[in-house]
Amino acid sequence: MTELWRTFSFDAAHYLPKVPAGHKCGNMHGHTYTVEIRLRGEVDPVAGWVRDFGDIKEAFRPLEAELDHKVLNDVPGLDNPTSELLAQWLWERLIDVLPDLYSVSVSETANSGVVYRGAPSV
Ligand SMILES: Nc1nc2c(c(=O)[nH]1)N=C([C@H](O)[C@H](O)COP(=O)(O)OP(=O)(O)OP(=O)(O)O)CN2
Numbered sequence: 574m575t576e577l578w579r580t581f582s583f584d585a586a587h588y589l590p591k592v593p594a595g596h597k598c599g600n601m602h603g604h605t606y607t608v609e610i611r612l613r614g615e616v617d618p619v620a621g622w623v624r625d626f627g628d629i630k631e632a633f634r635p636l637e638a639e640l641d642h643k644v645l646n647d648v649p650g651l652d653n654p655t656s657e658l659l660a661q662w663l664w665e666r667l668i669d670v671l672p673d674l675y676s677v678s679v680s681e682t683a684n685s686g687v688v689y690r691g692a693p694s695v
């Protein structure tokens with residue numbers, strides 16, 4: 574079994590509507606988000622790879638277009654755009670095109686982040 578990954582970054586604004594009153598993240602602010610998409614599978618003996626890295630790039634491209642330089646709260650399904658829920662949102666949109674998806678990681682800063690593993694593709 575081999576894991577492969579590709580990272581992306583995008584810039585977006587958000588606020589967290591469910592935080593307690595006075596929490597700094599209730600105010601609109603921005604992040605340069607980092608997303609790591611990780612796949613897991615066997616190396617194809619002919620191609621010599623699990624999957625073309627370019628496939629991951631193509632799979633992420635339409636999602637990046639939905640997120641980059643946007644207010645995440647305005648994106649359908651992201652009204653409470655925590656890193657946890659953003660990672661799930663990404664997983665749900667990637668699993669059909671990347672059936673060997675293993676995890677989606679999201680970081681808002683260099684110091685914190687989440688890793689999400691949803692149900693595998695059937
Ligand atoms: N479990 C989560 N906790 C927090 C989330 C989240 O998505 N999941 N998000 C936030 C806010 O978005 C906030 O902007 C980030 O807060 P924080 O990590 O404290 O960011 P800082 O800019 O202060 O980072 P430093 O590394 O401390 O400079 C909050 N919590």
Ligand SMILES: [Zn+2]
Pocket residue numbers: 587598602603604681
């Ligand atoms: Zn934030």
